[in-house]
Amino acid sequence: MTKIRFRPMLYITLVNIIGFLMLFIYCGAEDFTYMYACLILCLINTIMYLLLYHLDYGDLYLFLTVSMLVSIGIIMLCRIDLAIEAASLGKRESDYAMRQILWFVVGIVTYFVTVVVFGKVKFWGRLRYVYMTLTFALIAATLLFGDVVNGSKNWIVIGDMSIQPSELIKIFYCLCISCYFSSLPGFDAKKKDKRKRFFGIPTDEIVLCIYVYACMGALALFQKEWGTALLLFLIYFAMCFVYKTSNRLKLINIGGIVFVGLVGFFLLADHIGVRVSAWQNPWQDPSGGGYQIIQSLIAIASGGYFGVGLGNGMPQAVPFAQTDFIFAAICEEMGMFTGFAVILLYFLLTYRGVKIALKSTNEFLKCACLSLVTAIGFQTFIIIGGVIKLIPLTGITLPFVSYGGSSMLASFIMLGIITAVSFPDKKGKNR
């Protein structure tokens, strides 16, 4: 029994060694940077796994799945660095991989701290207005100090660092709506609904609706970040269905989203309209609006089932290959089967998360876990769907794989909270 518990870690180490050894040979077997990177990654993963295993810190599969995803992501980023270097005639222009490793270390530490802190502190469910304030503060900060990058105003640049607040907004948003859903009267019909009412509608339902649409509106209309806005709506809508809220609330929401969508379509035709028409037929404007999708589709198609092999492809030809389009780069060099594997890994992650949520007995933690897992699942769906031209493309990151400090950090905090929910307390039961 003990031996099988360590087999997944062995495969992760093997993937790292194969990937980095190939990169090492590819750049002439002289530069040992990649071997050191490989050593660091393997050590971090193994030590962290042993630590979690021996301290009995909740669910281990979450960490295993994520460390595999991060490994694949970092190998791909190293490859993209090399491709960009080759394309710019030997000049080193990007340093995505090394930064990503740094962010991975920071993320792991954050993960550990989150698991401990979130597991020990008990009053998270009562901080509804704190989360709300923090969300709006972050949105306001982005609007005031934000810089416009690629048509979206979602970056705050401080000196050398740039932060994407929408990643953090996501977490506070999930916690905030969890506070609301976990305080619902529940399925017990005998219990009386004691909530305050305003014209027959419970007041907290109104507050929630205003909060959700304010967040979405601010993100979509002012920051033009439609990906995150869509994500927030999907989380909220999924929670509405899971918690069997009244049909009235669902209808209001469907009406609301249709309204927001239409307003967006007509007011911001240059932003949304381009994306929708690029999705319908990217070949209409192959050098303009459809360029990204066409490059991504060509990359995936040239890879085939097993890929062209690490080092044989052209990942630098896909725009934003290091962030939004990393899935296309993975499919090109490592093959469609690795792409399927990545999707399967996210599937496992979501499955474990839902399982943890079902087992948990604390209403707020159950709800928080479910909403965060929904967030990771939908985020993956939105970006992979966009890259393979299943749905219109909106730029958000692929959690744990894409390059980006904010994304990495936020994803690890989310994972930490989910793990903390699975944390067994002293009685040996799940909370």
Added chain:
Amino acid sequence: MYEILADVVKYIFVFVVYMFILSIVRLIYLDISDAKRREATSGTGFAYLKLVNLRRNLKFKMHESYSIREDALIGRSKRCQVYIDDPYMSKNHARIFLRDGAFYIEDLDSTNGSFLNGRRLPKHAVRLKDSDKLSFGNISFIFVDNLEAEN
């Protein structure tokens, strides 16, 4: 040259990634079947075995207690109701069974023997009393009999 190498390695890479997924799925499957078995044996049990050792010090996964209904096999085989992955255990080590309202323990010809209150079990079955101490390999249990405690 490198292209050919990359061409070969890509198959190995995909294979390893899928082996990883398989190993995770297998672990999850084992956990689920484990939990189901625990659920099936708990609740209505007349008696249970309570672990004496500290779980932290053991090299293998154990539960705090194992419920016993009418008949329970103890051993290293996965079909045993009380499955203990201790190298000192035999595949089918011992058996606890209910006869005429009392529990009996019988050693199934194990290599290292079973001990009841520190004494090695004889060939024939021995009647168990509430709070008897049972030892197999490295593991010790306290036998708790709900029926006897109620009477």
